[in-house]
Amino acid sequence: MLGVNATKDIHARHFQADPQVFIAPGRVNLIGEHTDYSEGFVMPAAIDFATLAAITPRDDNQIAIYSENFAEKITFDLDFLPHHPRHHWSDYPVGVLTVLREAGIRVTGFNLTLNGDVPLGSGLSSSASVEVATALAILGLSPEEETGPQFTGPEIARICQRAENHFVGTQSGIMDQFISCCGAAGHALLLDCRDLSYKLAPIPGELSIVICNSMIKHSHAGGEYNTRRAEIEAGREIIRMHRPDVRFLRDVTVNDLDRWGNEMLPEILKRCRHVVTENDRTVAAAAALENHDLKSLGCLMAESHASYRDDFEASCREADILVDLASREPACIGARLTGGGFGGCTVNLVESADAPGFSDRLLENYRAATGISAEIYLCHAAAGAHRI
Ligand code: GLA
Numbered sequence: 044m045l046g047v048n049a050t051k052d053i054h055a056r057h058f059q060a061d062p063q064v065f066i067a068p069g070r071v072n073l074i075g076e077h078t079d080y081s082e083g084f085v086m087p088a089a090i091d092f093a094t095l096a097a098i099t100p101r102d103d104n105q106i107a108i109y110s111e112n113f114a115e116k117i118t119f120d121l122d123f124l125p126h127h128p129r130h131h132w133s134d135y136p137v138g139v140l141t142v143l144r145e146a147g148i149r150v151t152g153f154n155l156t157l158n159g160d161v162p163l164g165s166g167l168s169s170s171a172s173v174e175v176a177t178a179l180a181i182l183g184l185s186p187e188e189e190t191g192p193q194f195t196g197p198e199i200a201r202i203c204q205r206a207e208n209h210f211v212g213t214q215s216g217i218m219d220q221f222i223s224c225c226g227a228a229g230h231a232l233l234l235d236c237r238d239l240s241y242k243l244a245p246i247p248g249e250l251s252i253v254i255c256n257s258m259i260k261h262s263h264a265g266g267e268y269n270t271r272r273a274e275i276e277a278g279r280e281i282i283r284m285h286r287p288d289v290r291f292l293r294d295v296t297v298n299d300l301d302r303w304g305n306e307m308l309p310e311i312l313k314r315c316r317h318v319v320t321e322n323d324r325t326v327a328a329a330a331a332l333e334n335h336d337l338k339s340l341g342c343l344m345a346e347s348h349a350s351y352r353d354d355f356e357a358s359c360r361e362a363d364i365l366v367d368l369a370s371r372e373p374a375c376i377g378a379r380l381t382g383g384g385f386g387g388c389t390v391n392l393v394e395s396a397d398a399p400g401f402s403d404r405l406l407e408n409y410r411a412a413t414g415i416s417a418e419i420y421l422c423h424a425a426a427g428a429h430r431i
Contacts, residue, residue, distance in 0.1 A: 045095050047431050050111070050158045054097040057109045057116065058154040062097035063183050067175035067428035069093060069161035069168045070222040071254055071390045072381045073231050074347050075325035077355060079216025080272055081279075081292035081318050082237040084325040086332075087218055088246065088424035089226025090254075092167065094159035095431075096176035100184055101152035108136050111158035121152065128211050135170050136177040138210030142202050143178065148185055148193070155180055162418070164260040166382025170211070171219035174203035175428045183430060196224035196427060197239050214272045215383075226427040233329035237293060244332040246424050250376065251398040252390065255369075255405055256418040257361040259386030267385050271314060271357065278315035281306050292318045310356070317355035321347060337376045341392070344377030345370065357384030361413055365389045368408045372401050388420075 047064055054062045068089035075085035101107075109116040110132050117133045119125070124141060128134040136155065144150055157176065161169035178199050187193050194202065200220035207215050217236055226232060230243040246252070275292060283289050285303050297319055304312040324343045331339040348366050352358035362380040366389055369378035374397035381390040393401045402419040409417045 045093055045158065045160050047095065050095045050097050050156060053109070053111055053158060054099070054154070054156040057156060058099055058107070060099035060154065062099045062156065063180070064431045065096045065098075065176050065179040065183060065428065066093050066431055067096070067172045067179065067223045068226055068425045069172045070219055070226065071167060071252060071388070071422060072218065073390060073392075074328045074344055074379070075218075075321060076347065076351055076380075076382075076384070077271060077275070077357070078293075078318055078321050078325065079218040079234075079236045080214065081275060081322075082290070083293045083318065083322040084233060084235055084329075085218045086231050086233045086244075086325050086329055087222040087226075088231040088252065089222050089427055090167065090252070090420075090422040091425040092159075092161045092420065092422065093425070094157060094161060094169070094172040094176040096180035097156040097158075098180040098184055099154050101154055103152045105152050106140070106155070108133060108155045108157065111156065112163070121150065134211050135173045135206070138206035139174050139177045139203055140181060141210055142206045143181055146202060148182065148187070150181060150185065153181070153184055162256060162420075164387070165256050166261060166380075166384070166387025167254070168219035168223065168382070170207065171203065171223045174206055175199060175220060175223040178203055179428055179430065197221065199428075200224045214269050222427070224427050226425060228426045229424050231329075231332060231424060233325070242329065244329055246332070247335060247337070249395055250337070251393050251395045252422040252424065253393045253398055253402055254381070254388050254390055254420040254422055255365055255402075255409075256388045256420070257359070257365055257386060258415050258417055259359055259361050261383060261386040267357070268383050271355065271384075274311050274314045275318060278307055278311045281311075293322060295319050313354040313356070317350045320350055324350075337392075341375075341377035344379045344392070348379035351380055351384065355384070359386050361409075361415065362386065362389055364412050365405065365409055365417070368405055368412070369401075372397075372404065374398075374401050
């Protein structure tokens with residue numbers, strides 16, 4: 044767990060003031076990958092790796108943001124904020140600040156310290172946790188907040204998604220920001236990305252969430268992520284020529300793909316097939332979790348990984364090796380690559396009694412197969428963002 048007092052001390056050292064502190068978690072997605080921006084289903088959990096944001100007001104028009112992770116402080120005048128991303132860690136907090144102002148929030152000068160332990164670029168949503176923590180901190184200072192919260196959790200998630208889409212430049216969906224805002228301790232959350240309705244499903248006490256970092260870094264801004272999204276939209280347009288009622292791939296069935304998929308380029312058809320089948324798997328996985336049918340849950344996670352690898356082509360050799368090694372372990376209920384893809388972490392649901400042994404063997408066998416020293420994060424499903 045991140046040190047709240049340590050973060051307050053860091054803030055006091057840099058800004059000589061006693062701050063308010065907010066926390067926003069990272070997330071692991073159990074199933075439902077690249078379905079959110081097609082208004083489909085996802086089932087993530089917030090994790091106990093998070094970003095802390097400590098904030099105090101200033102009496103001038105400046106903002107200063109200190110990142111403990113990057114050991115760097117940046118300062119801007121509120122009247123001269125950058126309008127474009129600088130491909131710098133500060134793009135995320137500055138993007139959130141910009142969108143909050145566009146939403147009508149009056150912001151005056153502040154000092155902000157960000158301190159997080161979500162591994163960066165590993166598919167665990169470090170950026171969403173920075174965005175949400177920043178949003179809560181800035182809102183915490185605003186005079187309007189004295190009359191009660193101005194935005195609900197889902198509204199804050201939308202604001203942070205807008206910052207990521209319009210300022211940072213990644214065309215990401217709503218999943219990461221939503222779960223960071225609305226996660227619940229001990230639970231996964233089945234989210235319908237069409238209307239943002241959701242259902243919590245308890246993660247059985249006898250299961251551990253073991254996350255394994257392949258150490259292959261991914262970078263989404265402007266890269267493969269946006270390409271995949273464009274491919275999905277190209278496929279949707281072809282189905283729409285036959286079914287004008289279709290708004291997103293959420294509305295498309297496997298039957299539609301069988302009928303009209305031959306009008307698509309082969310790789311577009313594969314991308315669409317992943318999304319359409321993944322939506323079905325995610326709804327089924329939520330039911331399996333609810334019914335404590337862990338065998339079905341594990342099968343669905345395995346099918347999801349295969350689809351992500353073969354149809355969506357967003358896995359990588361190292362993640363495939365990790366999933367393969369994990370699946371041979373009797374105590375492993377399910378394993379798959381989690382997050383935006385092209386590297387990052389696998390999520391493993393493991394019988395708690397054997398979680399330490401499982402982790403040791405996975406690390407050892409992965410090193411033997413790839414020469415890479417992976418990292419293991421033993422996680423618990425955590426609560427969503429809040430003031431501390
Ligand atoms: C990233 C994006 C999410 C989602 C996942 C893939 O984490 O930020 O919106 O699309 O990839 O499921």
